[in-house]
Amino acid sequence: MVTGVDARTVVDASTVVDSVPDPEMPMLTLADLGVIRSVTETATPAGVAVRVAITPTYSGCPAIEEMRADIARGLSDAGYGPVEVTTVFSPAWSTDWISEDGRRKLAEAGVAPPGPSPARPSGPIPLTLDLPSHTVRCPQCGSPATEEFSRFGPTACTALRRCTSCQEPFQHMKEI
Amino acid sequence: MSGGHDDESVYDGLTGHDDPRWAFGSGFAESEADIVAPVPDGAEPADLAAYCQMLGDDALVLSHRLTEWVSNAPELEEEVALANIALDLLGQARVLLARAGHVEGAGRDEDDLAYRRDAAGFRCVGLVEPSDELDFARAIARLLMFSTWRLALLARLEGSADPVIAAVAAKGVKEVTYHRDYAARWTLRLGDGTAESHGRMQDGLAWAWPYLDELFRTTDQERRLVAAGVAADPADTRDEVDSVIDQVLERATLTRPDVRPAGTLGGRGGRQGVHTEKLEDALAVMQSLARKHPEATW
Numbered sequence: 001m002v003t004g005v006d007a008r009t010v011v012d013a014s015t016v017v018d019s020v021p022d023p024e025m026p027m028l029t030l031a032d033l034g035v036i037r038s039v040t041e042t043a044t045p046a047g048v049a050v051r052v053a054i055t056p057t058y059s060g061c062p063a064i065e066e067m068r069a070d071i072a073r074g075l076s077d078a079g080y081g082p083v084e085v086t087t088v089f090s091p092a093w094s095t096d097w098i099s100e101d102g103r104r105k106l107a108e109a110g111v112a113p114p115g116p117s118p119a120r121p122s123g124p125i126p127l128t129l130d131l132p133s134h135t136v137r138c139p140q141c142g143s144p145a146t147e148e149f150s151r152f153g154p155t156a157c158t159a160l161r162r163c164t165s166c167q168e169p170f171q172h173m174k175e176i
Numbered sequence: 177m178s179g180g181h182d183d184e185s186v187y188d189g190l191t192g193h194d195d196p197r198w199a200f201g202s203g204f205a206e207s208e209a210d211i212v213a214p215v216p217d218g219a220e221p222a223d224l225a226a227y228c229q230m231l232g233d234d235a236l237v238l239s240h241r242l243t244e245w246v247s248n249a250p251e252l253e254e255e256v257a258l259a260n261i262a263l264d265l266l267g268q269a270r271v272l273l274a275r276a277g278h279v280e281g282a283g284r285d286e287d288d289l290a291y292r293r294d295a296a297g298f299r300c301v302g303l304v305e306p307s308d309e310l311d312f313a314r315a316i317a318r319l320l321m322f323s324t325w326r327l328a329l330l331a332r333l334e335g336s337a338d339p340v341i342a343a344v345a346a347k348g349v350k351e352v353t354y355h356r357d358y359a360a361r362w363t364l365r366l367g368d369g370t371a372e373s374h375g376r377m378q379d380g381l382a383w384a385w386p387y388l389d390e391l392f393r394t395t396d397q398e399r400r401l402v403a404a405g406v407a408a409d410p411a412d413t414r415d416e417v418d419s420v421i422d423q424v425l426e427r428a429t430l431t432r433p434d435v436r437p438a439g440t441l442g443g444r445g446g447r448q449g450v451h452t453e454k455l456e457d458a459l460a461v462m463q464s465l466a467r468k469h470p471e472a473t474w
Contacts, residue, residue, distance in 0.1 A: 059347050060267025089210055089271065089343035092350065124416050125331055125349065127423060128357045129364060151358060152257035156264070160253070176350045 006048060007079035013050045014039045016078045023066040024155050027109040030067060033057070034097025037088055047081025054085060055093045058156045058176075095157075095175050110139045111158065112146075112172040136172050138163035148172070211274050216337035218404035223397040224338060225280040226299060227407055229289065230395075230447055231329075231341070232272030233300035236290060237455065238322060239265040240462045241307060248310050257358060258315070264351040268344055275340040291466035295455045301446045302439025303387035306454040313366055313373075313380030320359035320424065321384055321417075325391045327352040328416045332408035341406065360424045367428025378430055386438035391417070393440070395447045 010016050017039050018031035030036050037053040052071055056064045068085040075083045095114035098106075103113035115134055135144045143165035150160040151174070158171040215221050242262035249255030273286040303322055308314035330352060333345035366377035392414045394402075401407035425432065444450040465472075 056267070058264055058267060059271065059344070059351060060263035060265070062263070089347055090339065092343070092347040120349070124420075125327060125353055127360055127420055129360055129424070129427065150253040150257065151354060152253065152260045154256070156260050174354075 006043075008048055010078045013041050013048070013052075013075060013078075013080060016074050016080070017050075017052055017071055020067070020070045020074050023063045023070065025106070025109075025111070027105045028098075028102050030054070030071070032099045032102030032105060034099065034102070035067070035093060041080075044081055047079070049082045050075050050080050050084070052083070052085045053088050055088050057093050061156060093176075095173060098173075106173060107139050110170055112136050112139050112161065112170060114173045114175045117175045136161060138166060138168065139170055140168045141166040146170075210340050210343055211271070211278050213339045215279055216404060216406055219338070219401055219406045221279050221281065223401050224406060225276045226395075226397045227401055228272045228276035228279065228341070230299040230398075231344075232269045232276060232289070233298050234304055234322075234326070235265040235272070236269035237298070237300045237458055238304040238318075239263075239269060240458055241304060242315070242319075244307060244310065245315065250312060254312075261319070261355050261358070264348075264355070268348050268351075271340065271344050275338075287466070291463045295451050295459055296449045298451065298455060298459075299447055299449065300451075300455070301387065301390050302452050303384065303391065305439075305446070305452050305458060307458070308383075311376075311380060311383075312362075313376040314383045315380075316359050316362045316366065317377070317380035318384040319355065320363055321388060321391075321421065323352050323356035323359055324417050324420045325410075325413060327356055328413035328420075329408050329410065332412070335405075336407070337405040356420075363424050363430070364428045367425070367430040374429065377428070378433070381425075381430060382433040382435055385433040385435050389437040390439045390445045393445065393447070 014036075017036055018029060020030045022028045022030060022033050025033075035054050035057065037055050038051075039053075040051045042049045042051070052075075054064070054067060054071070064087060068087075071085050072083045094117045096117045098114065106113045115136070136146050136148075137144050138146050141163060143163055145164045146161045147164060148159055148161050149169075153160045153171050157173055157176075159174045160169060161172045162169045215224055239262040242258050242265070245255060245258040247255070249258060269290070270286050273289040277284040277286060277289055303318060308318060327349065330345040330348045333341050334349060336342040336345060363377060366373040366380075368374070369377075392411050394409050394411050398407045398409060402409045422432075439445055439452060441450050446455075
């Protein structure tokens, strides 16, 4: 029960928000994923209010509602006062925002991390009729001999690949 | 407050927040920082609301048609792919309809616009309206045409003076790029495959092709919004769309179908609320739950 003006058990709201796990890829925190845009604290009579801005990975990302709830719950448990979580769309999220730590955790969990996000060309966007040829290493055996068999994996942000060396299928977080 | 555990729905743990109508998407606009941005100088709010409905309705109705494949696709990978594409489009539609509702200022939210509008109030193009009747080649042909056109539009809208449209466009460009790649690769596989797959893909193109011309008609609202730096003129996308589709068809050994244009009546089409009867049956399914149980909570 929060009764006092300042019931915080953690001094920095960012620390709380950053450590909330991603609902779909719980090996990553929201900070690892790069979806936290800002965290602002304000002292109010009801306690330390926090305003958090997050950005969705994909337009229709169904996890955004859950992220919002998890952030509010985490801050409330840490003794913070009123919490407001807003969604911002601009600038659009890019896999380049995933931290180095996040990339390591993905690989350890058997998900090949994304390579660099493709640059937005000026003018018309070229059609890609052939499967992407850049090297994605197998997260199990490290072999570069892997192939994509579906651009769409179990979550919007992953593609499905298989390793032609060890034969294991794996997810690859695709570059956007 | 002391809510006993007996009162809790088993779904509480899934939703974890206070709005029990979450499945209808309610509460989204209120937590959306950009939706309430002011209308750009030189743009009429009514025009901007109509334009957001056009872009939103195209995405919403095609999203619905794509979800007809869920539990019906030939392979799990294709089912997941089509469902993912539908989800991206639904996400774009939600933001655009929330923006339309806000700018219109009549108190309608994204749910009112999606679930409580009759067909005549929709502004989508005819291409998205019919069911492909689970013919995979039709689904691919339509997706190729739609995503090629929408990508050309969104790429031009990244610089829109309306911050919501610009943000949806910047995000949408990344998504629709791989929607188009997906459709183009399947067009190649089917067109340049067996005699059977080639014939079916050519038939799929003939099914969707009559709705192509309507995509490039410019409405009065769009004309005014182009002048205000908010909209992209769809007529300007024609060369790019033709060139991309021709490039795919040529490699797929397919030809442009020779069919009469459809989808418009006396120069009026989906953008003016003149729809094919196919939209009615899409809405009958899409809106049935919301209309049967208004304000339902669970």
